[in-house]
Amino acid sequence: MGITSSSYTLQPDCICCNGEVEATISLSAAPDILTNPADIVLVLDRSGSMGGSPLVSMKAGADKFIDILDQSTDGQQDGHIGSGSRIAIVSFADTATQNTLFSTSVADLKTAVNSLVAGGETNHADAFTKAVELFDFSNQSQKIIVMFTDGQSTVGGSAVAITDAAKAQGVIIYCIVLAGQDGTNVPAASQWVSTPVASFLSVAPSDADLEDMFEDLASNITKPGATDIQIHAMLSNDFILTEILPPSKGTAFAVNSHTVLWQIDKLGATAPEGAVLHFRMRHVASTSGLKQPLTQLTYTDAENNVVSFPTRSVRTDCPEEVVAEPYPTTVSFTVDGCDDFAQQDLGNFSWESYGHILECSLTLHNICPHRQTALALILTETDDSGQSHPRGFKTFTIPAHHASSCRDIHVKSIRFVLPDDTETSCRVCKNHRLHMQVITHAVESNFHCC
Helix, strand or coil: CEEEEEEEEEECCEEECCCEEEEEEEEEEECCCCCCCEEEEEEEECCHHHCCHHHHHHHHHHHHHHHHHHHHHHCCCCCECCCCCEEEEEEECCCEEECCCCECEHHHHHHHHHCCCCCCCCCHHHHHHHHHHCCCCCCCCEEEEEEEECCCCCCCCCCHHHHHHHHHCCCEEEEEEECCCCCCCHHHHHHHCCCCHHHHEEEECCHHHHHHHHHHHHHCCCCCCEEEEEEEEEECCCEEEEEECCCCCCEEEEEECCEEEEEEEEECCCCCEEEEEEEEEEECCCCCEEECCEEEEEEECCCCCCCCCCCCCEEEECCEEEECCCCCCCCCCCCCCCCCCCCCCCCCCCCCCCEEEEEEEEEEEEECCCCCEEEEEEEEEECCCCCEEEEEEEEEEECCCCCCCCEEEEEEEEEEEEECCCCCCCCCCCCCEEEEEEEEEECCCCCCCC
């Protein structure tokens, strides 16, 4: 059957600046069904949450799956699935229905698929029960369940006991969950599928992805597993590679700080099996936004299996920086190490200080968007007798940011001059006991006078 599923996910989906995100790449493969016939049950969700375009895409994908199997099992589009393989259709809402028994008739299978109408609750437990009941465990055919659903069970209880019993009898379970109107329950679906989970569970973010996953699965169905697999992952400039965990199959290594190569000698050559790779990446840019950590993710093998991976993004959130005061002008010059005296014209400067310069930075937390912020700093110093003396007072207007939610603002380079000729007596080489008070509030508000 070649490569039967492929997946690429990121966790978490939102990180801070310099945060890390973990990528998971997975594959599953199975032997050739031309010489190893398979009984395949397509289990199709027709509940209310699949209404509209999800149901249309699922029907189109299932039709395409049947057509490709028709062509690939006997070399011609003759309306019959060959080589001893068969397909059955089970659909479900409040309860499940065996729409067909195992059949080789393309017309019968497509009629069952295209007659489905969305409506009702979602009962995955009954769906798996009806699918397993179709298998004849006395024959030697591969037994495969391929479920397509939005992943949200609403009636019927848990399906885990049913799927565990089926897997114990040798049934291979794949699942593609679609983000439907009621959302996707990925943790529940991960308990239904064969292991490793990442190789047998795929999440389709859109209707178009659902249809493509049908096509990829069917396109590879007649190939004898996969050998000489190579997967290249190329990182964007905003991320660097920090760690590669040992894959479940094959070997993986860093070509450089922006490239991962995963190699597998063979997968699914004698029995269905999966492979998973995890690696971590750190965000190194200073900009926020929705970013794609991988710019390329490519697959090749000796059998020319067709494998496509979805595009994934992670949201990065970096604090904005405000420079409260410009840095003083810097003049660079060189003094020869053998000279006792050097003369250099440094240009014109205004008198700033005699003594020490205190430079402060601070972070304002949870500043709401589209509102300016007023900031004040009050600096005092305590002398040897415990008396407090004012040393400086500064106010600023912090520009409004325009992010989608409240965020932190980093204010840096606020300077105070600490003269050494004050009434607290000479402070050269002595400690300054300083105290800072900070006052801040929003300049704009929703208040209106009566």
